[in-house]
Amino acid sequence: MASTEMQGGPLYPTSEVSALVGCEDAERELVSRLLDSTEENLSVISLVSEEAVGKTALARHVYKRLDIRQHFQCRLWVHVREEFAYKDLLLIILKQIPIRLLKDIELMSEKELRQLVFQTLMKFRFLMVLDDVCTEDMWFKLLRPFADATNGSRVILTTRHFNVASEADPWSCPLNLRQLTEEESWVLFLKNAGSRRSPENSSDLNNFREEILGICLGLPPAILLLGGLLSTIELSDWSRVIDRSQFGEDKSALLNIVALMSYNELPSALKPCFLYLALFPKAYEIPKRRLLQLWLAEGFVQLSPDEASVPIEDKAKIYLEELVSRNMIEIATRKSDGSPKTCRMPCFLYGFFLPKAEEEGFLHVHHCRSECTYADSEIFKVQRLADQFGVSKSHMGNLCAYISFKAEKQGTSNSEIGTLLKKIIKGRDRVLLKVLDLEGVYKPQLPKKLGELRNLKYLGLRWTGLDSCPASIGDLPCLETIDLKYTSITTLPSSIWKAKKLRHLYMNEVSIQKPSRVVSSTNQLQTLMGLFIGSKDPKDCGLGKFTSLRKLELTCHSESMEETAKCISQLGNLLNLRLRSRDPFGQPLYLVLSPMKDHQSLSKLYLFGVVADDDIGYLPRNLKILTLSMSKLEEDPMPALGKLPQLNILRLFSDSYLGSEMTCHRGHFPKLSVLKVWNLKELKQWTVEEDAMPQLLELEIRRCEKLESSDGLEQLPALKELILTNMPQEFVANVRQGLGRDILLTNTWEFSPLFACKFSSAPIF
Known part of the structure; x- marks a missing residue:
């Protein structure tokens, strides 16, 4: 094939081509030192080489290993960019520690953050990776508070500088990575x-x-x-x-x-x-x-x-x-x-x-410049916006795109975005701006005349904590994507459907007012995530008219469930569906599945809500991924689920099944590769018959606290990973004894809730 042509090639492979050829000895040495139970003091293991020989690739591979994940209660990865201030790194660390939601940590002083990091991280046996460290002062500041830790915590440090490695831990010999041999x-x-x-x-x-x-x-x-x-x-x-x-x-x-x-x-x-x-x-x-x-x-x-x-x-x-x-x-x-x-x-x-x-003028990235002042010219204000919010500007010379990378509260300074947008609307750039991506900028002030950005195609407001969106958003004739995920917006005006080219709409349980008429945008809509119907007729939202939908997420009540299911059955291009039926207090209500039984294209389905035992047989036949949550099934669902011929991933989450016995029958689940069984509180006995689940690679059982025995796990021929979380020790011992072959068994216990949110005012989903 000529190099100037595109080739489709295979779909994404399940694993990357290994970049760790020749690092096998270094990996064994690194893992051994990380898991060394005789060394309780904090130690730093440096991976060092002046050349690009795979230091980060090796660290990342080891960081993700199941035995490492099992051994360390907390893992943190910090890429140490030269432009980072000490406070930036403290925030990065805090957002990775498994602690309860912290409020307004971005507004804390450096001293307060340092104390908080120390107080929380010392509760865990942690593994911290400091990637691409160039100078000694930064890692010294980060690690000095933990010098007296004696719980087996470890730090992996990757660097090109031998002096940094030698100073990091004089008592720990660095791992010097080499170039590959010709054979390797x-x-x-x-x-x-x-x-x-x-x-x-x-x-x-x-x-x-x-x-x-x-x-x-x-x-x-x-x-x-x-x-x-x-x-x-x-x-x-x-x-x-x-x-x-x-x-x-x-x-x-x-x-x-x-x-x-x-x-x-x-x-x-x-x-x-x-x-x-x-x-x-x-x-x-x-x-x-x-x-x-x-x-x-x-x-x-x-x-x-x-x-x-x-x-x-x-x-x-x-x-x-x-x-x-x-x-x-x-x-x-x-x-x-x-x-x-x-x-x-x-x-x-x-x-x-x-x-x-x-150099080619394709983009220009602005970095912090202390001499920038808000009173400078318009282009200088563009630079200052970049200084404040980590914004990049593409297509230098024409203001085509603003993209935000930071997720910190900046107080009233976020109003400067509103000021800038007003100037853009009044100037020539309003015709050129195609991308406005403010993801992570806390509550930016959007002008009421946002609709005058006539060529805007992408509006990204994810994780902004906004409470409302200007009604003029529907006046954007070229708008293709609106991302309102993880905001506090609960309603949108019907004018949203005036955006005639709209293809992707991301929300979190948002109600949209009934459109006065059906417009052409509904025929182009590919993604509709987070629609809240409640007890309303789904036709009031135009749901049955979105004939091009491929991905849909919606929440409804039992009163509207049957009509909703009928509308869904008419969406012939739908591939991915997340459907919830619940009351205003979040408690599950009944789902109706029978209208969807003949859906041909649906391959990924997530259901939250009560499913009648007789309805489990109405699931679409071509499902590849199925998740059940709060289904409250009283009869064993495995006989019906096992007959789904294409099912590849099955997740049975909290209270999806209320019975005490579960059986996977011979010949069932022919293509299943991943099975997750979580929080089935009454389950006591699980039997896997011979020739059931012949392709199962990964099995995870979590918080099934009454599960006493599981017969047949040792007969799963393809099983590579078995993950047990918060399971009775007797069950773990029986499983370990019964396996009798080389299967990676990981047994862990969860700590406090791992929820972390970028902004305390944004809802957690």
């Missing part, structure tokens, strides 16, 4: 470049072995980039790329040259999508949802004439897949089904492409 380098390369090759031509790759090893010099990032690049082009074109890469052994320039080569070989449509990630701070985990919709709002994703029937959101996902397969974007976290949840630009690329993007 080739193994890693084949895992990348060979991933898209058929077996019959994979041997041809060996013809290029010597040249490729000479280019990459044992550096994993260079191997990953070059492998990702060559995997997308025909073997006949490899020589052209490799010949351009003969630039000697200057390791400091190696990564930059390979990175630039990878960028230059990108299809033109992917170049702005990739550079756009430089808008976000280094190591920032970008929600996939946010990134894809920003790409769409910026106009980076276009459909060809023969793709007219393809949802443009699917094309954006293909763009992301392609960049991931080229190792130019890395997946940070994943959902339970293996699909990406957050992503980021690899750190070794960020330092090169941020200045390149600014």
Whole structure:
């Protein structure tokens, strides 16, 4: 395939290509020192190398291991950016500690934050990762209060500077990571470049072995980039790329040259999508949802004439897949089904492409400048907004996008956003502004004339704590995405449906006034999350008219449940449904499932509410992911659920089943890979018959406190991970004894509630 063409490739893989080849000994040593029970004092283990050899990748891999998660009661990851102040790092740490909701921590003084961090963190055996530490003073400030800790807490520190590593803990020998050997380098390369090759031509790759090893010099990032690049082009074109890469052994320039080569070989449509990630701070985990919709709002994703029937959101996902397969974007976290949840630009690329993007005029990122004053010119005020709120401005010269990254209360200074928006509305930039993403900015003041931003496509107000939204929001003719998730907004005017191009609407149980007439936007709506119907007729909200809906979340009462189910049955494109039936006090009410039994496209279903035992058989047949919560089933649901032929993930949450016995029958659940059983308070006996759940990889049982025995777990042939949380010790001992083979068994106990919210005024969901 020519390098200028896009290839769809496979969907997101379930695991990334390993960047840990050659680090096996270092991993064993690191894990051994982390779990060393003979060393109770706090110790710092430094991963050090001047070159990019996978320090962060190794730390992240170990950080996520189940045995590490089991051993440490609290884990914290801090990427130490040079521009961070000490207070910034304290806030990052506090938001990761499993403590009850803290109010207004952003308004605390540095001294108060330091004391709070010490008082709370000392209650836990913790693991803290300090990633990419450049200077000694910052880690010294962070760790000095814990010098006397004697509960086995540990710190992993990654750095390029040997002096930082030697000073961090004089009694702990740093782990010096090395470059890969030629054999290790080739193994890693084949895992990348060979991933898209058929077996019959994979041997041809060996013809290029010597040249490729000479280019990459044992550096994993260079191997990953070059492998990702060559995997997308025909073997006949490899020589052209490799010949351009003969630039000697200057390791400091190696990564930059390979990175630039990878960028230059990108299809033109992917170049702005990739550079756009430089808008976000280094190591920032970008929600996939946010990134894809920003790409769409910026106009980076276009459909060809023969793709007219393809949802443009699917094309954006293909763009992301392609960049991931080229190792130019890395997946940070994943959902339970293996699909990406957050992503980021690899750190070794960020330092090169941020200045390149600014140099090309694609974007300009403003940093704190003490000389900025509010009385300066308009463009200087734009800079000051960036100083205050971590905002980046894309497309330098034309004000096209503002994106916020901070989530701190800034007091009355947030009114400056309102002032700036008013100036934009009065000036020429009102025609150019396409993206206004204030996610995390606490209660920004939005002007009443917001509707005059005529070309605005994306309005992001997630986690802002806003109580209301201007009625003029419906006057935005180009608006495609509105994100009001995790705000205090409870109602929206019917004028919202005047936004004729609206495709994605995110809310938290928001009522929308009945539209005076059905407008064309309802036919384009793809996502409708957080609609509150209550006891109203769902047709009053136009629910049956949203024929293009693919993702729907709504809350209703029993009185409106049957009509709601009938409307849902008419949404033939619906893939993902979250349906709640509850009273005003949050108590579950009855769900009606029978109208949805023949739904063909629905593959992911979350149900909160009481389900009659006779109705469990009405679940759509093509479900792949099913979650039941508060269903209060009295008869064993497993015989019916086990007959769903495509079911891959099943989650039985609190009070979904009230009985004492549960059986998974022979031949049932043929494709189930993940099963979570939580808070089934009356369950005493669980039997798994032979040949049931043959593909089950992960099983989690949590807070089933009466469960005495489980027969047949040892017969699950594919089981790799068994996670037990707050389970009776006798049950744990019986399971451990009965397994009799190499299954990773993790037994943990929960501590206080782990809820943490960015703003105390925003609801927790």
